[in-house]
Amino acid sequence: MRHWFRSYWAEEHTWFYFEVDADGWVNRQVELQGPRQEPLAAASLVEWQAAQAAGTLADYERVFGATADVPVQEWEGHEPHDLTAEEFETVWLTARTACQAGARHRSTGGG
Template sequence: MGYWFRSYWAEEDTWFCFEVDADGWVTRQVELQGPHGKPVAAASLAEWEAAEAAGTLEAYEAVFGATAAVPVQEWEGHEPHDLAPEAFEALWLSARTALLAAARTRSKSGA
């Protein structure tokens, strides 16, 4: 059974929202930056691993970012706040939509 939480890092003015498995590994991660909560990442560990295996990791990370590379038990200096699974899912869907739209815009403009 997994769990969901969020944590704010003031240095980056970013909320990090996590879905974590029973072993403490981040399975999905959303990052919202600035006062308006601009999505800057919405990565899935399963997708990241599949992209790595397929040789498309750079393209995946350019659109969605990456998940944390160590289990949450090894983190220091963060204050976790509970997050309802439904709230995480809403953030996930919203961030993914925004990141995909931004990637399409970049590809059309050649950026």
């Protein structure tokens, strides 16, 4: 069963949004930084694994980032705030769009 939550990392002024499976592994992850909540990542484990297998991992991570590489049970110091699937999807879709737009902007020499 999937579970959705968010957690704030004060040192980096970053909100992390997670979709995790029943074993605590992150399926999808969003990172939003600063007061404007700028998307830094919107990564999918399945996509990340496919990119790794295809030899395009660097390209994938340049656009979407990566997911956490340990189950959430092993994390220390985070205070999870539960989310509904709908709340997560709203953040996910917005962050994905922003990550893709940023990648297009960088590829055209705009930044």
